[in-house]
Amino acid sequence: MFKQRIAASAALLPLAALLSAALTACAPSGNAASGPPPLPVVGVAHPASALVGESLDYTGRVEPAQRVEVRSRVAGYLAAIKFRDGQVVKQGDPLFVIDQRPFLAARDRARAGLAQAKARQTLAAAQLQRLTRTQETGASSAEELDRARAEADGAQAAVLMAQAELRNAELELEFSTITAPISGKLSDRRIDVGNYVAGGAAQGAPLTTIVSLSPVRVTVDITEADFQRLRRQPRLPEQVQLQFDGAAAPLRADIDFIDNEASSKSGTVRVRASLPNLDHALLPGYFARVSIAAAEPQPRLTVPDAAIQSEPLRKLVLVVDAEGKVAPRAVQLGGLVGTQRVVLAGLGAQDQVIVSGAQRVKPGERVQLAPAAAGAKPVHGKGA
Known part of the structure; x- marks a missing residue:
């Protein structure tokens, strides 16, 4: 039995050798597996x-054509605010109202003073007329006539003074309503209702600010060397090209001002260009990349x-x-x-x-x- 098992194992050995050789022949060679990697594309x-065209590139800043600090011309307690913070207003729109009762009283007092002065003028004029007639007949002296003329002149001056006081009272009453001096966009209010407002530019703090939105200006400071380079051209450029962050396309602005002297501190010349801002997309304070043509294309x-x-x-x-x-x-x-x-x-x-x-x-x-x-x-x- 043991001899039969040995004989069977010996018969299987040639078959295993054939299978091993076949598998070795089918396996890929080592050279093919380690070929060069593909070239990067x-x-x-x-x-x-x-x-x-060669250009000079600078950074400029958008500025309003007009900027006004709104202050009160008269003193008093603030009674009302007529705008919303950041509102766009037109010239003449009411912004603040100061308590008008003291100004109404001053106006009425000035009217009464004018009426009183006119009454005195009428009396002085009548007295002068009577003395003039009596002086011709010798019933009054020249001294009395001179005194009557002086009284009449003084009464007339008093009327003129009363009229001026009335105009001033009416003007202060008008100033108690603070209106927009220009059309533009307001900042926020700097004071609340009930606070005391000091009048006059010297004492009064700004109540708000207002800037115009159209047109706007872009100011840029260029070096002396670049300015001389521009002057060597047949003619100075009349426009600049502006590029704003997020803008799809550059804008063009017309140069409307070149300063008459260079800054002694920075050695630069200020150049200003203006452009319409009808959609109010450009706000004062924005930065812009400014390109100025320095040579023909x-x-x-x-x-x-x-x-x-x-x-x-x-x-x-x-x-x-x-x-x-x-x-x-x-x-x-x-x-x-x-x-x-x-x-x-x-x-x-x-x-x-x-x-x-x-x-x-x-x-x-x-x-x-x-x-x-x-x-x-x-x-x-x-x-x-």
């Missing part, structure tokens, strides 16, 4: 060409601004050379034209600039090219 494009190369990389001492782009390898290229940059950045030097029209996938590659690495999603004249093909 990047999008490239030739620099686009555009007519670009010339053909320039542009690349997507996203393709620009920054190093501490230079700006660069990554290009793909003739061997299909990534190479850094230092560039000198100009301004923005939409989403395109002007390249003043460092690139040629036939360079293949990496505009997508640059974060996945490094200089000296071979890459595979794909159609670019942005930029002009995309390059197609594969690296060698």
Whole structure:
């Protein structure tokens, strides 16, 4: 029995060897499993060409054409507030009302004083007329006539003074209602009803402020060197281009003022431009990027601004050379034209600039090219 089992095991050995050989033949070889990885794919494009005018770029600030601190001209206790904080008002709209009872009493007193002065004037005029007639017949002396004339002149002066006091009383009554001096947008109130308001510009604190909303002005300070550069042009620019954060498109503003002297502290010249603000979208205090044309438009190369990389001492782009390898290229940059950045030097029209996938590659690495999603004249093909 034991001999039969040994014989059966010996018969199975050739079959196991055949199965092992078959499995070894079907397994992949070690060289095929460790082949080279695929080349990284990047999008490239030739620099686009555009007519670009050289410009001076500064940061400006929006200012109102008019700004007024609303103060009271008369003193008294505040009785009413006629506006909401931040309201847009028209010139002449009532804003504050000071208790008018003292001013009404002063006006009535001035009216009574005027009536009294006119009565005295009438009496003095009648007395002068009688003495004039009697003096002609010798019934009165010249001294009495002179005294009557003086009384009449004094009565007339008293009437004029009473009239002036009445006008002043009526004016103070008018001033007790504080109105908007200009059309614009109000700030918040600086005082509440019941508080005492000091009159006059010297003592009175601002009750609120109001700024005009249309038009608005943008003021920018440019250096002396840049100002001289502008003056060397055939004519000074008449407009500036403004770009605001979140705005879809730049705006144009007309230059309406250039200061007559440079600041001795900063060495800059103040330039101001104005533009309509009919929708009141621009508020005073906004910052704007101001571009002033400094040269006639010339053909320039542009690349997507996203393709620009920054190093501490230079700006660069990554290009793909003739061997299909990534190479850094230092560039000198100009301004923005939409989403395109002007390249003043460092690139040629036939360079293949990496505009997508640059974060996945490094200089000296071979890459595979794909159609670019942005930029002009995309390059197609594969690296060698």
